[in-house]
Amino acid sequence: MLGKKMEEAINLQINREIYSAYLYMSMSIGAASLGCKGSAKWLMVQFHEEMVHAMKFIEYVADQNGTVDFGAIAGPSGQYPSLCALFEKVLSHEQAVTASINALMEIAVGERDHATQALLSWYVTEQVEEEKNAGEIVRTLTMIGDNKTALFMYDKDLGLRTVTVPTDFSLGVTAAMKGA
Numbered sequence: 001m002l003g004k005k006m007e008e009a010i011n012l013q014i015n016r017e018i019y020s021a022y023l024y025m026s027m028s029i030g031a032a033s034l035g036c037k038g039s040a041k042w043l044m045v046q047f048h049e050e051m052v053h054a055m056k057f058i059e060y061v062a063d064q065n066g067t068v069d070f071g072a073i074a075g076p077s078g079q080y081p082s083l084c085a086l087f088e089k090v091l092s093h094e095q096a097v098t099a100s101i102n103a104l105m106e107i108a109v110g111e112r113d114h115a116t117q118a119l120l121s122w123y124v125t126e127q128v129e130e131e132k133n134a135g136e137i138v139r140t141l142t143m144i145g146d147n148k149t150a151l152f153m154y155d156k157d158l159g160l161r162t163v164t165v166p167t168d169f170s171l172g173v174t175a176a177m178k179g180a
């Protein structure tokens, strides 16, 4: 059974996760317009991951017999003069998501909601990975600077990221992840 406070907080996080997906899709278009096709692919993979993050929360609320509240998703804004500026935004966005996941965990602990704490542990671990990935990319792009040849090669590397997330959510997230 999900308490009202926890349910409302998770619903806000569902909105944030879908906003994240929306943001990364827009960044993918931004990276492509900079001529960085590999980064555009990396960001589209990130879009898929964010949809999984949202679906895991949605499924959890439904499993707990709660109400999923679908709020409006804000439109992402932002111009990215360089690939480095774009990935700096990815990093700061992920740091903000980490803070919101931590805030959810504090509510779950305060409410003695052990089931939600168990769910949130997955997100806490995931955020370590999210910040690590974005931070490494920012550091590499900073090192590359204006070296166009190095940027070309690194962008190719980023394009090697593959989709390891399900695209068929009709199975439910857990079953779909097994088939991914």
Ligand code: OFO
Pocket: 016, 017, 020, 050, 053, 094, 097, 130
């Ligand atoms: Fe990128 O972790 Fe969800 O939002």
